[in-house]
Amino acid sequence: MALKFALIGCGAIGTALLELVKNDAGLAAAAIVVPAGSEAAAQDVAGRLAPDAQVLQAVPAESIDLVVEAAGHAAIEQHVLPALKRGIPAIVASVGALSAPGLPEQLEAAAREGGTQVQLIAGAIGAIDALAAARVGGLETVRYTGRKPPRAWKGTPAEEGRDLDTLAAEAVIFEGSARDAARLFPKNANVAATVSLAGLGLDRTTVRLIADPAVTENVHQVEAEGAFGRFELTMRNQPLAANPKTSALTVYSAVRALRSRVAPLVI
Ligand SMILES: NC(=O)C1=CN([C@@H]2O[C@H](COP(=O)(O)OP(=O)(O)OC[C@H]3O[C@@H](n4cnc5c(N)ncnc54)[C@H](O)[C@@H]3O)[C@@H](O)[C@H]2O)C=CC1
Ligand SMILES: O=C([O-])CC(=O)C(=O)O
Secondary structure, eight states, X not given: OOEEEEEEOOSHHHHHHHHHHXXXXXXXXXXXXXXXXXXXXXXXXXXXXXXXXXXXXXXXXXXXXXXXXXXXXXXXXXXXXXXXXXXXXXXXXXXXXXXXXXXXXXXXXXXXXXXXOEEEOOTTOOOHHHHHHHHHHOEEEEEEXXXXXXXXXXXXXXXXXXXXXXXXXXXXXXXXXXXXXHHHOTTTOHHHHHHHHHTTOTXXXXXXXXXXXXXXXXXXXXXXXXXXXXXXXXXXXXXXXXXXXXXHHHHHHHHHHHHHTTOSSOO
């Protein structure tokens, strides 16, 4: 029996995910959950990539084994919390939502109530395993720098006081805590939240966000130091054509998490 999943959100990540798993025998997209007004576009995607999926505005009450969130911060409270309370496990991409005070505790309580688990995916960043392991021995500093081409920062506070279309040199658009980065840049700083939740926490992880006309990739850098030693990581991610804010690796990370639910051997 294939694992029946409900996909929450059907944008750049959701569509690419459905494309990648459409021939997986162990997985069945049973529902696609989108807000009112987005059903027609989702129906079109379902027609091409998930013909058995119902397009809905909420996770169905029956017959769902797992929810996969790829929608945005608001979807955690709206769809993930209720699913967990009903005992449905969840895979979450919008990790930055956990920067809202109280939400991590609410997620834990909902999962406990439902006797299930919520998995925050690594998404566009690597070395989350190393960072979370290093935390066991004690971490001293964790620094994260996110660098993207100017167009990836459109529609964010990065536009205040600067014209991203004519940016000639790199501009630091944010310096501060991972909590503030995730709150102010909900579509661009999920990685900041992920790095901090695996490491030193949302308030002690220092974050720099940079708009850089000299790069074409989404560049993520982590420097961590602690009892384990130190590491420096640089990721140069290809953005998705459908959304320059989002790296293709985020899709692959979600697909990996999904496939791991049914694979007999997992790495
Ligand atoms: N962990 C990571 O490394 C990353 C996480 N993300 C997260 O993934 C989210 C989705 O990314 P993309 O697919 O590139 O965005 P997108 O804008 O292309 O697609 C978002 C989709 O979600 C739907 N949606 C929006 N609000 C919703 C709600 N409350 N309930 C259900 N559906 C809703 C939209 O209609 C659309 O179909 C981002 O907003 C971000 O929070 C994105 C990139 C990296
Ligand atoms: O996909 C990426 O490169 C990272 C991203 O948008 C985020 O951290 O929210």
